[in-house]
Amino acid sequence: MLPLWIGLTLIMAVLFVVSLFLGSVHIPVTAIFAPDKLAQIDQHILFESRFPRAIVALFGGSALALAGLFMQTLFRNPLAGPSVLGITSGASLAVAVLTLGVTASIISQYQIALAAVIGAFAVLLIILAVAKKFFDVTAVLIVGLMLSFFTSAIVSLLQSFASADAIKTFVFWGFGSFSGVSLADIYIFILPIIFVLILSPFFIKPLNALLLGEMHAGSMGINIKSLRIKIMMATGILAGVVTAFCGPVAFLGLASPHIARFVFKSVDHRIILPATILLGGILALVCDIIARLPGSDYAIPLNTVCAFMGAPVVIYLIVAGRKKKFLL
Amino acid sequence: MTAIQAENISISYHSRKENRVILTDFNLAMQKGEMLALIGSNGSGKSSLLRVLSGLQESNSGKVFWNQRDLSAIARSSRPRYLSNLFSNYARVDGFSVFDLVSLGRQPYTGIFGKLKAEDEGVIIESLEKVGMSAFWKSPIGTLSDGEFRKVMLAKMLAQNAPVMILDEPTTHLDLPSGIEFLKLLKKLARDEQKTILLSSHNISLVFKMVDKIVLLNDSGRYISGTPKEVANHELMCSFLKTSDIYFENENLIFNPKL
Structure with missing residues (x-):
C-alpha cells in the first residue's frame, strides 16, 4: 500500500505545480526556478492569482472530502455529503438574502463570505439542537434535508422578485470557484480547515466503532451524543468555511470518500481518513484546472466540472464495486 | 463478591x-x-x-x-x-476482513489511533480459534453466512476479554x-x-x-x-x-x- 500513498502524494504535488502554470495566460514551467525573472504582470498572476487559487483548491477539496466522510460514516449512508446537514443551503439562503434582497449597491466578496458563514452556522445550530433531542440519527438527516428544501424555496421566492443583475450575482456565486480568496487573506481560509484536519485523527477510532452501529459504539465506551455533536461541528466548520469563500461546491464531498474506499479497498478509517483528505485535494485541483480551460479565454463553472466528473465516477464505482461491496 | x-x-x-x-x-x-x-x-x-x-x-x-x-x-x-455486549442486530459492514472486524474488539486497549500491538494480535488469533473461524481470518465480511458472521462477532466479543x-x-x-x-x-x-x-x-x-x-x-x-x-x-x-x-x-x- 505504501506505493499507493507515495503515488498519490506525488500526483497531488504535480497537480499543484501544474495548476500554477496552466491558465489563459501562458507562464512557462521553468519560472519555478526563477520567478523574479518573469515579467511583472506574469509575476502578479502567479503569486496573486494562481498560487492562492491552488491553495484554496487543495484545502477546499480536502475539507469537503473530510466533511463528506464524516457524514457518510455518521449517518451510515453512502449518499451523504457535506450538504446533507443543510449547512450549504443555509449559506445559500444568507447569500441570496444579501444579493437578491438588499438593494442596489455593490456587494463585496467579504460581505458575501460573511453572510455565508452566518447562514451556515445558523443552520448548524438548529441541527445541533435537533441532534441533542433525537435519539435516532436518521431523524437529524431528514431535518437537514428538509431544511435544504425549505431554504431553496425561499431562495426561489427571492429570485422571482429580484433584478436581473442581482440574480446574475447570485447565480455566479452558485457556480462555485476557488479564485475568491486573495493571498493576503488566505489565512482566514486555511486556518479553520487546518484546525479540523489536525484534530481529525482523533476521530479514527470512534468512526471505526460507528461502522457497526451506534449501539455497538456505545458498548465500546463511546459517548454517542457527544460524538455526534463533535462530528457535526467539525463538518459545519469545514463545509461552512468552504461554502463561504468558494460558494456551494458540489460533488467533491460526496465522491471523494467513495473513491478513497475503492482505491484502498478498505473501510478502515485509519486508512480512509487520510486517503479521503488526500484525494479530495487532488480532485479539487483536477476540477479547478479543467474549469479554467487552459489556453483559451473562456472558463466553465467549477460546479459544472465537478458534476461532469463526479457523477460518472460514482456510477462507475458502484457498478465496478458491486461485487466487492466497499460502499459502506 | x-x-x-x-x-x-x-x-x-x-x-x-x-x-x-x-x-x-x-x-x-x-x-x-x-x-x-x-x-x-x-x-x-x-x-x-x-x-x-x-x-x-x-x-x-x-x-x-x-x-x-x-x-x-x-x-x-x-x-x-x-463488560462486553453482543447485540442481535448489527449493521453488516463489507470492506472489512474477519481479522479487522475482530480487532475492533481490542479498541478499549489500543492507543489513540487504534494501532494493534503483538499482544493484541495474539488475542485476536486466539479468539478466532475459540470460535473455529481461524481459517477465515482474511475473508471479507461480505462473503460470510449469517452463522459465520455471528461467530466472528462472538470472536470480537472474546477479543475484548x-x-x-x-x-x-x-x-x-x-x-x-x-x-x-x-x-x-x-x-x-x-x-x-x-x-x-x-x-x-x-x-x-x-x-x-x-x-x-x-x-x-x-x-x-x-x-x-x-x-x-x-x-x-x-x-x-x-x-x-x-x-x-x-x-x-x-x-x-x-x-x-x-x-
Whole structure:
C-alpha cells in the first residue's frame, strides 16, 4: 500500500505545480526556478492569482472530502455529503438574502463570505439542537434535508422578485470557484480547515466503532451524543468555511470518500481518513484546472466540472464495486 | 463478591399517549462464573433490561453495580474493559476482513489511533480459534453466512476479554448444531475462565439445560428467577407458555408438547 500513498502524494504535488502554470495566460514551467525573472504582470498572476487559487483548491477539496466522510460514516449512508446537514443551503439562503434582497449597491466578496458563514452556522445550530433531542440519527438527516428544501424555496421566492443583475450575482456565486480568496487573506481560509484536519485523527477510532452501529459504539465506551455533536461541528466548520469563500461546491464531498474506499479497498478509517483528505485535494485541483480551460479565454463553472466528473465516477464505482461491496 | 448486580431496577417507557411499564423492582445478583438466561415473550423487556445492565440505557429507578461499584460512577471509557455486549442486530459492514472486524474488539486497549500491538494480535488469533473461524481470518465480511458472521462477532466479543459478557439473543439465525456449539462455548468460558455470562434467548429448551439460573420476564412487569427446575415448575412459567399443552420433564429438563 505504501506505493499507493507515495503515488498519490506525488500526483497531488504535480497537480499543484501544474495548476500554477496552466491558465489563459501562458507562464512557462521553468519560472519555478526563477520567478523574479518573469515579467511583472506574469509575476502578479502567479503569486496573486494562481498560487492562492491552488491553495484554496487543495484545502477546499480536502475539507469537503473530510466533511463528506464524516457524514457518510455518521449517518451510515453512502449518499451523504457535506450538504446533507443543510449547512450549504443555509449559506445559500444568507447569500441570496444579501444579493437578491438588499438593494442596489455593490456587494463585496467579504460581505458575501460573511453572510455565508452566518447562514451556515445558523443552520448548524438548529441541527445541533435537533441532534441533542433525537435519539435516532436518521431523524437529524431528514431535518437537514428538509431544511435544504425549505431554504431553496425561499431562495426561489427571492429570485422571482429580484433584478436581473442581482440574480446574475447570485447565480455566479452558485457556480462555485476557488479564485475568491486573495493571498493576503488566505489565512482566514486555511486556518479553520487546518484546525479540523489536525484534530481529525482523533476521530479514527470512534468512526471505526460507528461502522457497526451506534449501539455497538456505545458498548465500546463511546459517548454517542457527544460524538455526534463533535462530528457535526467539525463538518459545519469545514463545509461552512468552504461554502463561504468558494460558494456551494458540489460533488467533491460526496465522491471523494467513495473513491478513497475503492482505491484502498478498505473501510478502515485509519486508512480512509487520510486517503479521503488526500484525494479530495487532488480532485479539487483536477476540477479547478479543467474549469479554467487552459489556453483559451473562456472558463466553465467549477460546479459544472465537478458534476461532469463526479457523477460518472460514482456510477462507475458502484457498478465496478458491486461485487466487492466497499460502499459502506 | 458479585460480578454484576441489579437493585430495584424499574424500566418504563413514557410517551404522551401511554406509560408502558416494562419491569418493576427487578433484583439480581450474579457471581463470577455464573451463566444466566433471560427468557420471556417478545416485548417483555429482555433487550431493555440487558441494555440497562450494560449501561447503555437509563432505568427509571434503581441501581446497577459492576464488581460492587455503582455503574454511574464508572467512567464510560473504562466500561468496555469490564463488560462486553453482543447485540442481535448489527449493521453488516463489507470492506472489512474477519481479522479487522475482530480487532475492533481490542479498541478499549489500543492507543489513540487504534494501532494493534503483538499482544493484541495474539488475542485476536486466539479468539478466532475459540470460535473455529481461524481459517477465515482474511475473508471479507461480505462473503460470510449469517452463522459465520455471528461467530466472528462472538470472536470480537472474546477479543475484548471482559469478565462479564451480555448477549442479546445470540442463537437466533443459527441452525441447531451451531446454536448448541455456541452455548457450549459460552458454558466453557464460564467454567474455565470464570466469565459471568448473561444471555437472552427464545430457545427455551436449549438454554434450560445449559445455564445455572433463569430469569423469566412476563408482560406486565413481573419476573421470577431461580434455577431452571424452579422456574419451570412456577405458575408464571405456565402462563408464559400460554397453553397447558406443554409439560416439563423435571428429570431431563425438557419441554414436551402433549400430542
